[in-house]
Amino acid sequence: MNLRTNPPPIPFIDVAAQRRRLGPAIDAAVARVLNHCQFILGPEVRAFETELAAFCGARHVVTCASGTDALVLALRAMGIGPGDAVLCPSFTFCATAEVAALVGATPVFLDVDATTFNIDATHIEGAVAAAKEAGLRPKAIIPVDLFGLPADHSAIAAAAEPEGLLVLDDAAQGFGATYNNRRLGTFGQATATSFFPAKPLGCYGDGGAVMTDDDGLSETLRSLRVHGQGSDKYDNVSIGLASRLDTIQAAVLSEKLKIFPDEIDSRNKVARRYNEALTDVATVPAVPAGSTSVWAQYTIRISAARRAAVAAALKSEGIPTAIYYPIPLHRQQAYKHYPVGKSGVAASDRLASEVISLPMHAYLDAATQDRIIDATRRALKK
Numbered sequence: 001m002n003l004r005t006n007p008p009p010i011p012f013i014d015v016a017a018q019r020r021r022l023g024p025a026i027d028a029a030v031a032r033v034l035n036h037c038q039f040i041l042g043p044e045v046r047a048f049e050t051e052l053a054a055f056c057g058a059r060h061v062v063t064c065a066s067g068t069d070a071l072v073l074a075l076r077a078m079g080i081g082p083g084d085a086v087l088c089p090s091f092t093f094c095a096t097a098e099v100a101a102l103v104g105a106t107p108v109f110l111d112v113d114a115t116t117f118n119i120d121a122t123h124i125e126g127a128v129a130a131a132k133e134a135g136l137r138p139k140a141i142i143p144v145d146l147f148g149l150p151a152d153h154s155a156i157a158a159a160a161e162p163e164g165l166l167v168l169d170d171a172a173q174g175f176g177a178t179y180n181n182r183r184l185g186t187f188g189q190a191t192a193t194s195f196f197p198a199k200p201l202g203c204y205g206d207g208g209a210v211m212t213d214d215d216g217l218s219e220t221l222r223s224l225r226v227h228g229q230g231s232d233k234y235d236n237v238s239i240g241l242a243s244r245l246d247t248i249q250a251a252v253l254s255e256k257l258k259i260f261p262d263e264i265d266s267r268n269k270v271a272r273r274y275n276e277a278l279t280d281v282a283t284v285p286a287v288p289a290g291s292t293s294v295w296a297q298y299t300i301r302i303s304a305a306r307r308a309a310v311a312a313a314l315k316s317e318g319i320p321t322a323i324y325y326p327i328p329l330h331r332q333q334a335y336k337h338y339p340v341g342k343s344g345v346a347a348s349d350r351l352a353s354e355v356i357s358l359p360m361h362a363y364l365d366a367a368t369q370d371r372i373i374d375a376t377r378r379a380l381k382k
């Protein structure tokens with residue numbers, strides 16, 4: 001009889017540990033909203049928008065109901081619609097491309113850099129050419145700051161500008177990270193983020209925000225999130241959405257924002273430790289000079305042929321892993337009929353077969369990290 005008992009399973013993301021740390025402050029913040037009853041666009045929403053603007057350096061923050069809505073609102077505010085092409089990476093979460101289709105435009109996929117997982121700006125020209133060949137007007141590009149690492153925003157701006165492309169940064173995973181010493185939120189015409197609970201800055205439900213330095217764009221966003229309202233609720237100047245961040249979620253987020261910088265530090269410590277311990281057995285994630293990551297995911301690359309066995313070995317020791325993302329968007333049933341850039345999407349295909357993500361959050365203690373590291377090394381050396 002085997003008397004060895006496995007230690008308890010490790011959570012992939014430990015939302016409960018953060019809840020314990022925040023303790024009564026969250027309860028008090030929620031109770032304030034329950035008492036004043038202004039559940040839609042209550043005072044906590046504007047307060048949080050002001051705090052978030054100060055945090056990231058953007059002139060305006062307009063919160064809304066989800067990260068997906070943030071992207072939709074931004075595209076709508078930019079006037080993107082039918083006949084327009086919106087360039088986006090194939091290796092990303094589906095929402096990045098979904099929003100282009102939702103506003104009636106056409107997503108055009110371009111490839112990423114295999115070492116950063118983010119858009120390779122040298123592919124922009126070929127994607128613009130593919131869009132034109134398909135009879136579309138190339139209007140915008142949505143770079144994604146995948147797994148928490150900023151995209152190469154200077155290179156993207158330099159390639160997008162001559163093509164006349166507006167830039168909408170999808171910072172759902174990267175919000176809080178820096179590029180050339182500036183936090184995400186100020187690159188391109190607008191930045192969208194998500195407060196889905198598992199994101200680095202998450203709330204206790206759905207939520208999102210758009211950041212912009214453009215006064216006009218911010219006014220349009222504020223109107224669009226309330227059914228395209230004009231001077232008041234019953235003056236409708238455009239077709240909009242019902243997309244607000246709940247007052248309760250804004251109150252929760254204000255408390256979470258206070259500890260966010262400290263959590264980012266903790267995530268970076270975990271990532272540094274993983275990188276040092278795994279660099280000889282896997283391709284560990286690289287952070288280019290001039291950038292910092294918020295480590296929405298800690299993702300390594302291993303041999304495609306061994307990935308399933310490695311995941312199974314870790315699972316048997318109570319260590320969860322995840323594959324972000326197993327199928328690139330240009331191969332998904334819902335997206336495979338959309339154009340692909342001239343230079344192809346080979347890196348996206350390759351990454352989809354090689355990536356595997358390990359547990360990552362701000363509350364991983366050293367002993368748990370060691371357990372994950374030891375098991376991963378053992379599984380990869382088999």
Ligand SMILES: *Cc1c(COP(=O)(O)O)cnc(C)c1O
Nearest residue numbers: 066067068093095096172194196
């Ligand atoms: C999570 C995510 C979104 C969508 O955010 P939701 O709040 O879930 O709607 C968009 N883009 C990327 C890259 C994401 O990771």
